[in-house]
Amino acid sequence: MNKYIAILLLAFSFPAILLGQEKGIPINISFFNESTAVPFTRFITTPIHPGIQLGTEFNYKVKEHSRLFQTANISYFYHNYLAQGIGLNTEFGYEYRLKFGLALQGLLGVGYMHTFATSDEFTFSNGQYIKKVDKGNSRFYPSLSLDLGYYLNKNKNSPKIFIRYQSWIEYPYSPGFIDIMSHVNIHIGTKIFI
Amino acid sequence: MKKISLFFLFLCLLTACTKGEDIKPESYNCNYNFNDLSQVNPNNLVYQSVLDDMTSKGVVGVAMSVYSSNGIWLGASGKADLHNNIDMKSCNITRVGSIVKMVTATVILKLQEEGKLNIDDKISNYLNGDNINKIKNAEKATIRQLMQHSSGINNYIHSLQFQTASLNNLVKEWNAHELLKYSYNESPYFEPDEDVRYSNTGYILLGLLIEKLEGKPLYQVFDENIFEPLGLINTQFAGKNPVPEGIVRGYVDLYSNLNVIESTYYSGWDYYTADGGLISNVYDMNVFFRALMNGEIINANSLNQMLTWKTPKEVEVDFFPISYGLGIFKIETPKGIAYMHSGNAIGYDANMFYFPSDNTTIVYASNSNYGKIEPLVSSKQAMEKIINKTKE
Numbered sequence: 001m002n003k004y005i006a007i008l009l010l011a012f013s014f015p016a017i018l019l020g021q022e023k024g025i026p027i028n029i030s031f032f033n034e035s036t037a038v039p040f041t042r043f044i045t046t047p048i049h050p051g052i053q054l055g056t057e058f059n060y061k062v063k064e065h066s067r068l069f070q071t072a073n074i075s076y077f078y079h080n081y082l083a084q085g086i087g088l089n090t091e092f093g094y095e096y097r098l099k100f101g102l103a104l105q106g107l108l109g110v111g112y113m114h115t116f117a118t119s120d121e122f123t124f125s126n127g128q129y130i131k132k133v134d135k136g137n138s139r140f141y142p143s144l145s146l147d148l149g150y151y152l153n154k155n156k157n158s159p160k161i162f163i164r165y166q167s168w169i170e171y172p173y174s175p176g177f178i179d180i181m182s183h184v185n186i187h188i189g190t191k192i193f194i
Numbered sequence: 195m196k197k198i199s200l201f202f203l204f205l206c207l208l209t210a211c212t213k214g215e216d217i218k219p220e221s222y223n224c225n226y227n228f229n230d231l232s233q234v235n236p237n238n239l240v241y242q243s244v245l246d247d248m249t250s251k252g253v254v255g256v257a258m259s260v261y262s263s264n265g266i267w268l269g270a271s272g273k274a275d276l277h278n279n280i281d282m283k284s285c286n287i288t289r290v291g292s293i294v295k296m297v298t299a300t301v302i303l304k305l306q307e308e309g310k311l312n313i314d315d316k317i318s319n320y321l322n323g324d325n326i327n328k329i330k331n332a333e334k335a336t337i338r339q340l341m342q343h344s345s346g347i348n349n350y351i352h353s354l355q356f357q358t359a360s361l362n363n364l365v366k367e368w369n370a371h372e373l374l375k376y377s378y379n380e381s382p383y384f385e386p387d388e389d390v391r392y393s394n395t396g397y398i399l400l401g402l403l404i405e406k407l408e409g410k411p412l413y414q415v416f417d418e419n420i421f422e423p424l425g426l427i428n429t430q431f432a433g434k435n436p437v438p439e440g441i442v443r444g445y446v447d448l449y450s451n452l453n454v455i456e457s458t459y460y461s462g463w464d465y466y467t468a469d470g471g472l473i474s475n476v477y478d479m480n481v482f483f484r485a486l487m488n489g490e491i492i493n494a495n496s497l498n499q500m501l502t503w504k505t506p507k508e509v510e511v512d513f514f515p516i517s518y519g520l521g522i523f524k525i526e527t528p529k530g531i532a533y534m535h536s537g538n539a540i541g542y543d544a545n546m547f548y549f550p551s552d553n554t555t556i557v558y559a560s561n562s563n564y565g566k567i568e569p570l571v572s573s574k575q576a577m578e579k580i581i582n583k584t585k586e
Contacts, residue, residue, distance in 0.1 A: 036358040047363055081212070081364040081460070117455050119212040122276045122445070124252045124452035129276050137449055175450040177564050182358060 024157070028055045030164065030189025034077040037184040039144075039167035044186065051077030051185060057093070066096045071107065077185070080118060087113035087141060097151065103160065105147035113139040113170065143168035149191075160191040214277025214456060221439050222274055224285035224428070226477065232284075235267045237584075244583045245271035245558075252452045253570050254445045254562035255282035259476040260584045261484060261555040268477055274442040274561065277456070286442045287428050287475050288559045290544035291464060291537030294416075294431065294472035295397050299341045299521020300486060301404055301419055303496040310407050313338040313499070313520075320403050325371065328378040329395065335386045337403065340396035341520040344504055348380035349393040360463050364540075367436065367462040370398050390504045390518040394469035401468025412468055424485055426478040432464065432471035441473060444541020447565030454562060457541030464539050472537065476544075476557040483548050484555050487533070501533070513574050528578065529585040536572065538563055543571045549585060556584050 030053045035045040055073030071091040078084045089111025097103040116136045122129040149162035164187035173181040232238060237260075245256050248271065255272035268284035305311050311320070317340060318326045318333050326332045335345035350356055356376040360366070377395040384391070401412050408415045413431035421429045430438065437459060444461075445454040464470035474482075485491055492500070503517035503524055510516065514525035523534050525547075532547040544559035558580060560571045570576055 036361040038355050038358055041355055045359075045362055049362075079362075082361060117453075119455050120214045120277060122454050124454075127250050129254060129273065129454065131276075132453075134453075137451075174448050174565060177448075177450065177568065178357075181361075182354075 025194050026057050026157075026191055027194055028057065028071070028073070028189060028191045029053070030162075030187035032075075032077070032164075032166070032185040032187040032189075034079055034183060034185050036079070036082070036181060038182055039184060042184070043165070045184070047080065049077060049079040051075060053187065053189070065098070066094065069093045069095065071109075073111075078118065082118065083115045084118055085113045085115035085139070087111050087139075089113075089141065089143065091143065091145065101151045101154075103147075103149040103151060103162075105145070105149065105162075105164075107143070107145040107147065107166075109141075109143040109145070109168075111141045111143065113141045115139055115170075139173075140171050141168050142171075147187075157193045159193065161189070162191070163188055217275060217278050217280075219278065219280055222280050222283070222286060222442070224283060224287075224440065224475075226268070226285060230268055231265060232267045232269055235264050237262075237264065237267065238269075240583055241267050242269050242271070244580055245269055248272075248560070248570055248576075251570055252447070252562075252567055253560050254454060254567075255442060256558060256560040256571070257282055257284040257286060257288070257476045258556070258558040258580075258584075259284065259480040261480050261553070262584075262586060263552070266477070266480065276443065276445065276454075282442065282561070285428065285475055285477060287438065287440055287473055288442045288544070288561055289432070289444065289461060289464070289537075289539040289542035290472045290474050290479060290559055291461075291470045291539045291542060292394075292472075293474075293479065293535050293537035293544055293546065294468060294470055295537075296486070296521045296535045297416055297420055297472065297482075298397055298400050298404070298468040299500060300491055301415060302337060302341060302400060303492045303500060303520070304419055305404070305407060307493060307496055311337065311403070313341065317399055317403060320406060321399065324378070325374050325399065325402065329374065329399075330380065331382040331386055332399065335396070337400070338499075338520065339386050340393075340400050342390060342504055342518050343392050343396060344388075344390045344518070345386050345393065345396050346382040346384040346388065346391070347393050347396050347399075348377045348382060349391075350374065350376035350395045350398075353377070353380070356463075364457075364460040365462060367465055368467075370402055370467045373463060373467060374398055389508075390506045394467075397469035398467045404468065412466070420482070420491065424481060424491070426474070426482060429472070429474040429478045429482070432461075432473055433466045436462070436465045438473060442561040444539065445562040446541045447562065447567045450565035452566050454567075460541065461539035470537065470539065476559050479544070479546055479557045479559075480555050483546050483557070484553065487548050487550070487553070514577075527581050527585075529581050532581070538572065540564075545572065545577060547577075547581065552586075554585050556580065 032051040034049040053075035057071040060068040091107040091109035093107040123132040145166040147164040151158040166185040170181040257270040260267045270282040274282040339345040353376040413434035500520040517524040543563040546557040
């Protein structure tokens with residue numbers, strides 16, 4: 001599995017190199033594997049439940065080796081048989097950049113998610129179940145992420161490739177049964193500037 | 195143009211959902227090989243109203259059998275399959291989950307009668323390896339303690355890691371060793387024999403014991419020892435065929451809003467281990483329970499051992515006063531003492547009661563659970579309502 005992660009990181013570095021030169025607005029794009037899991041107990045899980053996240057960020061404070069910043073993201077995941085969801089979130093982040101290009105990040109986020117069933121849903125109405133269009137369910141989703149990245153050069157606007165461990169909570173989940181559901185997303189992504 | 199394409203791609207993703215399986219109505223056909231006199235039972239309307247009341251409030255489908263001085267009554271209400279709009283019939287087969295623990299305990303007692311084990315032996319006399327060494331209390335627990343839930347062994351089903359892992363792969367079919375790993379190195383609830391607390395892990399070990407002694411898969415042992423001799427033609431262990439033709443579809447109200455999705459294939463943790471996975475109908479389960487209580491499967495001494503009770507130290511406030519036997523429970527209901535067992539799977543729920551005072555036997559099974567449906571099928575109030583309406 002680690003071999004595949006390395007290949008993906010390499011693949012991600014090419015658009016970063018091509019698009020990341022001398023531009024201004026940072027764009028983070030990542031593909032992730034969503035799972036229902038207890039945080040920090042598993043890293044890679046199967047089957048793969050694919051997701052994609054697109055976002056940007058702006059800095060509050062920048063120092064030589066660190067910065068405080070805010071992100072804004074939109075994401076989508078498809079968990080086979082269980083749910084699919086589209087989410088909007090923002091994260092407060094801290095990054096520490098090491099001399100040889102490596103960077104560590106911690107991100108604390110809050111967001112709104114709308115989830116939908118992945119199979120036919122039947123609604124109880126007037127004493128019987130009928131098939132209805134799924135209007136989905138509203139969710140609050142706080143998150144905590146740890147991120148290991150690599151800046152491709154020393155420039156301020158250097159493109160970056162990263163791998164991110166994102167732990168998030170889905171609330172409410174199933175009131176009275178499972179009130180909160182815990183998820184883990186493993187992202188592989190890149191930051192480019194446009 | 196690109197924007198339009200992206201919009202349609204997004205729309206496709208959000209509407210990407212699995213459609214229900216088209217199943218021919220004939221697949222659900224079933225009959226009894228006797229003259230069903232339920233329609234002329236003097237309590238027919240009362241019993242039917244109990245089931246209709248449940249489905250009018252959101253239970254997808256429910257079937258029930260009541261054996262009393264008036265003979266056996268069989269009935270059903272609601273749907274066996276929503277996508278194909280199939281009515282529930284009392285003869286339809288469904289998942290009855292943990293009720294298999296009563297079958298497991300019965301087989302163990304039969305093996306004792308055959309001299310193949312003694313239930314006061316330690317399970318570690320028969321099993322070894324990680325499943326004994328890494329499960330706390332397994333080294334010292336006896337077979338009887340496992341049967342009575344008095345071993346103190348941790349219940350894997352309460353592990354958050356197991357629960358999230360099973361949701362992560364809803365169609366995974368788990369084997370015994372994969373499930374037992376969730377009990378490895380977990381603290382026991384108490385020292386063996388100090389108290390009683392329900393443990394699925396203990397029953398998985400009992401299933402491994404049966405398979406080791408008999409040298410056959412569990413489904414075959416159950417078939418040969420219980421189901422075939424009693425003529426239970428609609429009963430099988432899921433390990434034989436996890437989703438047999440004609441099984442009613444299961445539904446879950448996962449988000450507690452009476453919007454249900456199908457879950458027929460989502461109980462894979464329940465297929466191959468002796469803590470769950472029974473498939474049957476309400477008639478067969480009624481026959482089994484009465485045969486067991488009437489001494490037709492195990493002898494009087496074994497039955498006495500099965501019906502030797504231990505009461506938990508902590509009283510469960512939301513349930514009847516309860517005592518634990520060997521694969522069976524005793525509860526104090528408003529209509530007197532009943533022996534019982536419950537079972538559920540994802541989208542399925544079943545309960546059966548036997549009243550020793552007059553042999554009244556009630557079995558009901560629903561093909562829906564969780565969320566707002568749960569209190570309608572498996573709460574103390576739901577059971578009390580059914581008992582009050584059906585027990586004379």
